[in-house]
Amino acid sequence: MKLLAISSTFFMALLSVGTLAEDFGTAKDAEAMVGKAISHIKSVGAESAYADFTGQKPDFIKNDVYVVVYSMEGKALAHGQNPKQVGKDLIEFKDADGKEFIKERVELAKTKGKFWQDYKFTDPVTKKILPKSAYCEKLESSIVCAGIYKR
Numbered sequence: 001m002k003l004l005a006i007s008s009t010f011f012m013a014l015l016s017v018g019t020l021a022e023d024f025g026t027a028k029d030a031e032a033m034v035g036k037a038i039s040h041i042k043s044v045g046a047e048s049a050y051a052d053f054t055g056q057k058p059d060f061i062k063n064d065v066y067v068v069v070y071s072m073e074g075k076a077l078a079h080g081q082n083p084k085q086v087g088k089d090l091i092e093f094k095d096a097d098g099k100e101f102i103k104e105r106v107e108l109a110k111t112k113g114k115f116w117q118d119y120k121f122t123d124p125v126t127k128k129i130l131p132k133s134a135y136c137e138k139l140e141s142s143i144v145c146a147g148i149y150k151r
Contacts, residue, residue: 023125025065025148027116030135033060033146037067038139046142050078054086064125068134070143072109074102077142081124095120096129105145109138123149 025033037060041049053060053067060067066080074091090102101119108115114137121132134147 023063024151025063025146027133027135027148029062029065030133030146030148033062033065033067034135034137034144036060037069037144037146038137041139041144046077050086053078053080054083056080064123064149065146066124068145068147070102070105070145072106072138072141072143074106105134105136105143109136109143113138117145121147121149125149 037049037053040052040060043049044052050069053069056066061080067078068076068080069078070090071077073089074093075089076085076087079085091106092100093102095101097120099119101117104119105117108117115135117134117136119132119134120129122128123130123132131150132147133150134145136143136145138144
């Protein structure tokens with residue numbers, strides 16, 4: 001009976017690990033999400049698209065990948081996980097290591113247009129602060145991003 005209990009527990013642990021791996025986004029997911037978000041902005045207009053991103057429309061969330069949009073001044077225009085940030089000037093917002101990642105994001109958008117950026121942020125799945133990489137593209141006077149958590 002003990003062997004059965006151990007085997008059953010081990011099997012369930014393996015299943016949960018497999019499920020978890022499928023629940024996390026990839027770099028390809030983030031890049032695709034940004035492309036989809038930009039198309040949506042161009043199709044329905046910024047105001048409507050930002051409401052869709054912030055309102056967590058299913059098309060704009062895939063597992064732990066979601067859309068955020070910032071102005072070129074660092075103001076949050078849309079946030080797929082934290083609507084309380086929308087409308088706030090976050091240019092001096094810092095990650096857990098003190099990195100002003102929004103300020104850096106604005107500078108990268110000005111100089112590169114499309115880029116990956118590393119920082120730390122709260123994972124919506126585990127609620128832990130994890131290393132994160134965001135893929136971003138400049139669109140007119142905004143920066144559209146989606147990120148992945150490094151596990």
